[in-house]
Amino acid sequence: MIDPALLRDNPDLVRRSQQARGLSVDTVDTALAADRDRRAAITSFEELRAAQNAHGKRVAQAPKEEKAALVAEAKQLSENVKAAQHTVTVAEAAADAALAKIENIVIDGVPAGGEENFVTLRTHGETPTFDFEPLDHLALGEKLGAIDMERGTKVSGSRFYFLTGIGARLEIALMSLALDRALQAGFTPLIPPTLVRPEVMRGTGFLGEHAAEVYHLEEDDLYLVGTSEVPLAGYHMDEILDLTAGAKRYAGWSTCYRREAGSYGKDTRGIIRVHQFNKLEMFVNIVPEDAEAEHMRLVALQESILQDLGLSYRVIDVAAGDLGSSAARKYDVEAWVPTQGSYRELTSTSNCTTYQARRLDIRHRLPADQGGKTQHVATLNGTLATTRWIVAILETHQRADGSVAVPEVLRPYLGGLAVLEPIA
Secondary structure (H helix, E strand, O other): OOOHHHHHHOHHHHHHHHHHOOOOOHHHHHHHHHHHHHHHHHHHHHHHHHHHHHHHHHHHHOOHHHHHHHHHHHHHHHHHHHHHHHHHHHHHHHHHHHHHOOOOOOOOOOOOOOHHHOEEEEEEOOOOOOOOOOOOHHHHHHHOOOEEHHHHHHHHOOOOOEEOOHHHHHHHHHHHHHHHHHHHOOOEEEOOOOEEOHHHHHHOOOOOOOHHHOEEEOOOOEEEOOOOHHHHHHOOOOOEEOOOOOOEEEEEEEEEEOOOOOOOOOOOOOOOOOOEEEEEEEEEEEOHHHHHHHHHHHHHHHHHHHHHOOOOEEEEEOOHHHOOOOOOEEEEEEEEEHHHOEEEEEEEEEEOOOHHHHHHOOEEEOOHHHOOOEEEOEEEEEEEEEOOHHHHHHHHOEOOOOOEEOOHHHHHHHOOOOEEOOOO
8 A cells, every 4th residue: 555644745646646547536535534534543542541541540549438439430431442442443444445445656757548558668679571471379389289279278168278299398498598587687586376365465456456357266265366476475474674685586486377357359369368377477675765776677687588589579668547556657568479460568567666565564674874764665576488478489480381480599498499390
């Protein structure tokens, strides 16, 4: 959630942020009122507690003949304190609920508007052209014996698939390349759990507007994660970190699950929009003042791999209304998909400032010369490799006979294989 002090001190900033996201500014006034009620309830409770403590001393020192009356007053004071404590509990719950409806404050410069209002920051590479009719990734995958949608549907239903033979090897090669790059960049690898508790899913912001996309196991009250960002965010929940030696950077390799609710009829062919996929996700806990520089560092890592894979792409600054509740700024890197004649998202990188850390209570301690107090960290996340990348690789590097040239950077992970050949 946002900093309550920011809400009190600069409500107009919060209103502008909500407005840029296309959300109602009424939530700001509601949260302000709830925060005032909470503080008033706490003040009243503390005053009653002080009166109760003072009265207790009077009872202890009073003459015997006065004690009966004073004890009766003490009983009434005790009941008043209990009632005030209940009022505080209710007011705090109401304030938390009101604050939770305010999404993260967008960073200055983020374009306002919805999905179509992104700003293209840069493009890289020429879009591929062919002197033959190119095949889409599924047709290529079937020729190569790499993708089997038919049996995936038979076994699990629509939007499921098997990666077979070279398809399975290609994904493992991609993920291994990305993991090596993450290690070189100082990330600690983690294989996280893919089932998490509600407080972790809620803390990362995925039980708001994205709740319909999340699989929930009701009997266990656990959620299947749609990205390892979720368990990686929860890794340091309720902890005070030592960041004096620098940020804590993790690379989580996991299977991810999404219901894709509301996407019926979209990208039903192939493996662009599916219910299950693998992903290597970067996650960073860092001091807030260094978060924007770290954001650019994550994007540079993503671009470096995509360039080495020989893909044409663009980097976009995602508009406020398409950010998701936790992100203050998000950059997407979208690769050109030849048979669709358009760019499609391959990576997404978000600066969540202190929004998730406040929900999950992840803090760090300031140095002694800065008072030694604790403050919430900033969190960032970003994709470093995922199953969808296979789409762009196959389509970009295909040849007229249905074979696919393997980008040189992947060949060591495929035993030196330079060309994926159609199976007989």
